Amino acid sequence: MKVGGTFYLFPTLHNRKRLLLISFLLAVCVATSCNTNLKDRVQEPAARVIADDSGKRVALPPKVDRVVSLAPNLTEIVFAVGGGNRLVGDTTYCDFPAEAKNIAKVGDTLQPSLEKIIALQPQVVLVSTASQLEVFTRQLQSHNISVFVTDPRDLDGVFRSIEQVGEILGETEKAKLVVQRLRERSTVVENTVKSTTPVRVFYQLSAEPLYTAGHDAFVTDLIKRAGAISVTADVPGAWPKYSAESALAAKPEAIILPTGGSMGEGNLTVAEPLRKSPAVTNNRVYKINDDHLVRPGPRAVDGLEEMAKALHPEVFRR
Amino acid sequence: MIAATQAGAAFAGLDSRTTPSKTLISCGALGLALLLAIVVSSLVGSEQLPVRAALCSLASFGSTPCGLTSDQFDILFQIRIPRILLAAAVGASLATAGASYQSLLRNPLAEPYLLGISNGAAVGTMIALVFFGANEWGRPVLAFAGALVATMAVYRLALGRAGATPERLILAGVIVTTFLSSVIVFVTTLMDATRIRSFTFWLLGDLSGTSTTLLPISIAIAVLGTILLSLNARSLNLLMLGERDAFDLGVEVRSVRLIIFVVASLLVGSSVAASGSVGYVGLVVPHLTRLSLGSDNRISIPCAALGGGLFVIAADTVARTIIAPRELPVGAITALIGAPLFIYLLKRA
Amino acid sequence: MLEAREIQVSYGERVAVSGVSLTLRPGEITAVIGPNGAGKSTLLQSLNGRIRPSGGSVLLDDRPLDQFSRRAIAQRIAVVAQEAELRFPITVLEFVLGGRFAWATNSGWGWESKRDLEIARDVLKETELTSLADRLMTELSGGERQRAVLARALATEALFLLLDEPTANLDLSHQATLLSLVRSRCDRRQASALVITHDVNLASQFADQVLLMKEGRAIRHGVPVEVLTSELLHEVFDVNVLVDSHPVSGLPRITPVHELVRHS
Numbered sequence: 001m002k003v004g005g006t007f008y009l010f011p012t013l014h015n016r017k018r019l020l021l022i023s024f025l026l027a028v029c030v031a032t033s034c035n036t037n038l039k040d041r042v043q044e045p046a047a048r049v050i051a052d053d054s055g056k057r058v059a060l061p062p063k064v065d066r067v068v069s070l071a072p073n074l075t076e077i078v079f080a081v082g083g084g085n086r087l088v089g090d091t092t093y094c095d096f097p098a099e100a101k102n103i104a105k106v107g108d109t110l111q112p113s114l115e116k117i118i119a120l121q122p123q124v125v126l127v128s129t130a131s132q133l134e135v136f137t138r139q140l141q142s143h144n145i146s147v148f149v150t151d152p153r154d155l156d157g158v159f160r161s162i163e164q165v166g167e168i169l170g171e172t173e174k175a176k177l178v179v180q181r182l183r184e185r186s187t188v189v190e191n192t193v194k195s196t197t198p199v200r201v202f203y204q205l206s207a208e209p210l211y212t213a214g215h216d217a218f219v220t221d222l223i224k225r226a227g228a229i230s231v232t233a234d235v236p237g238a239w240p241k242y243s244a245e246s247a248l249a250a251k252p253e254a255i256i257l258p259t260g261g262s263m264g265e266g267n268l269t270v271a272e273p274l275r276k277s278p279a280v281t282n283n284r285v286y287k288i289n290d291d292h293l294v295r296p297g298p299r300a301v302d303g304l305e306e307m308a309k310a311l312h313p314e315v316f317r318r
Numbered sequence: 319m320i321a322a323t324q325a326g327a328a329f330a331g332l333d334s335r336t337t338p339s340k341t342l343i344s345c346g347a348l349g350l351a352l353l354l355a356i357v358v359s360s361l362v363g364s365e366q367l368p369v370r371a372a373l374c375s376l377a378s379f380g381s382t383p384c385g386l387t388s389d390q391f392d393i394l395f396q397i398r399i400p401r402i403l404l405a406a407a408v409g410a411s412l413a414t415a416g417a418s419y420q421s422l423l424r425n426p427l428a429e430p431y432l433l434g435i436s437n438g439a440a441v442g443t444m445i446a447l448v449f450f451g452a453n454e455w456g457r458p459v460l461a462f463a464g465a466l467v468a469t470m471a472v473y474r475l476a477l478g479r480a481g482a483t484p485e486r487l488i489l490a491g492v493i494v495t496t497f498l499s500s501v502i503v504f505v506t507t508l509m510d511a512t513r514i515r516s517f518t519f520w521l522l523g524d525l526s527g528t529s530t531t532l533l534p535i536s537i538a539i540a541v542l543g544t545i546l547l548s549l550n551a552r553s554l555n556l557l558m559l560g561e562r563d564a565f566d567l568g569v570e571v572r573s574v575r576l577i578i579f580v581v582a583s584l585l586v587g588s589s590v591a592a593s594g595s596v597g598y599v600g601l602v603v604p605h606l607t608r609l610s611l612g613s614d615n616r617i618s619i620p621c622a623a624l625g626g627g628l629f630v631i632a633a634d635t636v637a638r639t640i641i642a643p644r645e646l647p648v649g650a651i652t653a654l655i656g657a658p659l660f661i662y663l664l665k666r667a
Numbered sequence: 668m669l670e671a672r673e674i675q676v677s678y679g680e681r682v683a684v685s686g687v688s689l690t691l692r693p694g695e696i697t698a699v700i701g702p703n704g705a706g707k708s709t710l711l712q713s714l715n716g717r718i719r720p721s722g723g724s725v726l727l728d729d730r731p732l733d734q735f736s737r738r739a740i741a742q743r744i745a746v747v748a749q750e751a752e753l754r755f756p757i758t759v760l761e762f763v764l765g766g767r768f769a770w771a772t773n774s775g776w777g778w779e780s781k782r783d784l785e786i787a788r789d790v791l792k793e794t795e796l797t798s799l800a801d802r803l804m805t806e807l808s809g810g811e812r813q814r815a816v817l818a819r820a821l822a823t824e825a826l827f828l829l830l831d832e833p834t835a836n837l838d839l840s841h842q843a844t845l846l847s848l849v850r851s852r853c854d855r856r857q858a859s860a861l862v863i864t865h866d867v868n869l870a871s872q873f874a875d876q877v878l879l880m881k882e883g884r885a886i887r888h889g890v891p892v893e894v895l896t897s898e899l900l901h902e903v904f905d906v907n908v909l910v911d912s913h914p915v916s917g918l919p920r921i922t923p924v925h926e927l928v929r930h931s
Contacts, residue, residue, distance in 0.1 A: 208527045209519050214644075235643060241519060243364035244401075244526060245393045246643035273397060335761050338778050424754050550775045556765055558755050562748065565717060567823070568741030568769035613755040616776065 053151035071128035073297035083169040152296035154221035193227025201228040202252035207271035214240045226307040248273040254284040261291030286310040336614035348624035364642035405634040406627035407540040411585035413626025416600025421554040423484040429601040430586045434494030438468025439590035462587030523596035523649025543585040544623040551615035598656025675722025683709040685883040693857040698870035701880035707863045715744045741769035745825035760800045766822030794818040810841035828860040895919040
């Protein structure tokens with residue numbers, strides 16, 4: 001066997017032994033490098049590390065071509081920053097924009113199918129804290145799929161999420177633009193309502209049983225920015241089941257009924273204890289697309305505008 | 319348990335049997351306790367009411383506000399009282415159904431949930447909600463139908479050569495109830511996220527959806543059911559000793575069994591339609607009644623009704639005040655109280 | 668009179684009782700003996716209506732049994748069987764009072780009358796259970812419990828008593844006591860009793876009539892000395908017996924003869 005010209009430098013007596021040794025070493029090298037290639041085929045050298053909202057530092061390849069989203073708001077954000085063509089999988093609830101419906105479905109937000117996700121070979125999976133984190137993070141990581149957790153609690157959190165997704169997808173400029181525009185719009189709203197008296201609002205998630213938005217709900221922040229106070233803003237938790245008495249005693253001036261989006265056609269009637277409230281008496285019951293209110297994504301600003309216009313029509317009349 | 323029964327026997331007087339006077343005294347005492355519970359419970363809630371004004375208004379049966387504001391009046395008479403009355407009706411219904419089943423099946427563990435009847439009623443209610451959502455009457459009617467179908471299924475499943483023995487009935491009941499449980503879970507997973515939340519809450523027992531149209535029905539059924547079951551109390555006493563003995567001693571076993579099944583299904587159906595599955599009431603309350611007052615159904619059925627009402631009122635009061643203004647499902651409280659209590663009762667036996 | 672005429676009871680293919688006729692007359696005790704599977708219990712159960720015969724008829728006071736209501740039958744016919752498991756605490760008095768159900772004026776509910784209590788107390792005295800009246804049934808011994816079951820049957824004031832192996836788990840003294848109670852009830856009130864028993868000697872002592880059954884058929888029916896012969900007993904039980912006269916009572920005494928095979 002000829003390997004370069006060195007072979008001929010060796011004395012003929014040891015030719016065969018050397019031959020065997022070198023071919024053996026070569027074989028080992030090839031074998032090990034083959035193994036390494038199989039495992040690390042997807043893993044390019046980890047060029048970037050970004051901290052996610054759970055505090056973890058997530059390793060990401062320099063270029064992300066394949067991403068899976070496990071929450072409707074994240075899907076909307078991905079499309080907003082121009083990464084829609086790189087979205088290879090999303091959940092059954094992801095329905096906006098329209099193209100999101102055609103993306104391969106990996107299950108729902110709470111119980112996505114690990115198999116399906118792995119089969120799509122994404123580089124990153126975007127997760128909102130609603131999912132079951134621990135169990136599948138480890139599994140996905142063993143397949144060299146990074147898991148990036150976002151946890152937007154308020155509108156500023158949404159802006160941050162947009163920027164994070166932009167960075168992940170290498171669309172930082174686009175993301176900045178999107179955030180800038182959204183910020184402009186929300187600032188306009190907040191400035192417009194600054195002069196008004198905050199309206200006391202009850203957010204009715206469902207009438208029977210009576211559920212409302214608590215302190216930790218995303219929409220509570222939007223309500224505040226829309227020039228209103230949620231009467232349940234101090235109730236611990238995100239979606240508490242609320243006492244009928246307290247709802248009656250709260251006497252809200254306006255009631256928000258989230259409906260028409262993912263919630264479907266339900267929640268069109270005001271709950272019984274609120275029927276005599278000032279909100280109902282003065283006909284200040286507003287139906288707003290729930291997807292604009294509970295998805296921490298770009299359309300949250302739509303929701304903010306809709307609420308503000310409904311609650312303070314007088315200052316928006318232009 | 320023996321000591322307690324003898325103490326109970328001592329209470330009865332010179333001889334150990336259950337007498338009409340003993341029954342009247344016990345029912346009277348429990349009835350008063352129930353009334354007291356209704357009053358006390360209506361004074362507490364997530365919103366504070368002025369006690370004196372509230373008492374005054376209650377005493378007048380809502381004819382005068384006695385100084386309560388219009389909101390406070392509404393809270394008292396439109397939210398609290400109906401809910402408390404529903405709690406009493408649900409508690410009475412479930413307790414008497416449980417007591418009757420335990421006597422009929424000669425098994426102290428027989429209970430509407432275990433026998434698949436609660437789940438049958440729940441499935442019926444779910445069908446009503448999905449297909450007849452707007453119509454309120456759909457729920458109790460279909461819940462009753464569901465409970466009845468489940469009972470019949472259990473009975474047919476349990477029929478063997480020797481008839482449907484209590485053991486086979488319990489076994490069949492467990493099969494049916496677990497099957498229906500998975501049906502319920504399956505249907506729940508098909509629902510969207512928001513509906514799941516409200517359904518899970520309801521399945522655990524929720525009295526917050528008190529409907530003013532259906533409340534009189536629930537109360538009427540609870541009262542009617544208790545009366546009908548009490549009218550068969552003596553037959554049940556004999557059935558408790560075995561169907562053969564009861565038959566030989568003159569009990570029309572078949573018709574009594576049919577009546578118990580139908581009436582109990584009605585009771586369970588109306589409770590589940592109104593408030594979901596409130597567990598442990600049908601198990602713990604009859605146990606307590608039998609322990610303290612003896613196994614004679616003539617006293618234990620009416621007293622279980624009153625005791626059941628008390629139990630659920632107490633549990634619901636906790637459910638709606640402990641993390642006010644938020645609420646817990648009443649079924650969670652009855653389980654939290656009921657399970658350890660039951661373990662304690664088992665140990666004493 | 669309680670009369671069975673050519674009773675036929677079959678369960679599908681299996682014939683449990685075939686062509687048995689029997690009359691229970693006032694004051695008489697009839698013993699029913701036979702090997703397991705002879706159809707004795709089935710016969711008893713067709714006499715009180717628990718089992719419907721597929722052929723033949725049962726007549727109570729010359730009327731077919733199915734014309735009577737459950738309650739009416741219970742007032743006239745009482746059963747003493749192996750007592751079912753007691754799963755709920757009940758006192759002896761309450762247990763015995765159960766026998767008064769058939770006489771309740773309100774079906775299914777209502778309270779025991781003064782007369783009911785009187786009868787219960789009498790019956791407890793008759794069965795010597797007065798001192799145990801307020802004890803729980805579970806506290807009683809086997810013999811005492813069986814007496815309580817008899818007491819309940821006696822409390823029904825039924826004139827026809829059907830007893831299915833009432834002495835099965837009783838020791839010698841209790842066996843005799845129980846059957847003496849039945850005997851005295853039959854004598855004093857002209858009641859009649861049907862007693863299924865494995866103990867042929869007991870049958871010989873107490874019975875006026877003996878019915879020997881095998882495989883659902885009546886082999887012989889008559890007075891003890893007629894029925895309890897070594898030939899008939901051998902035919903039915905496939906056992907060698909020696910039948911002689913009891914030295915005290917003069918009634919047939921049956922002693923099984925077992926062949927002991929000794930190996931050398």
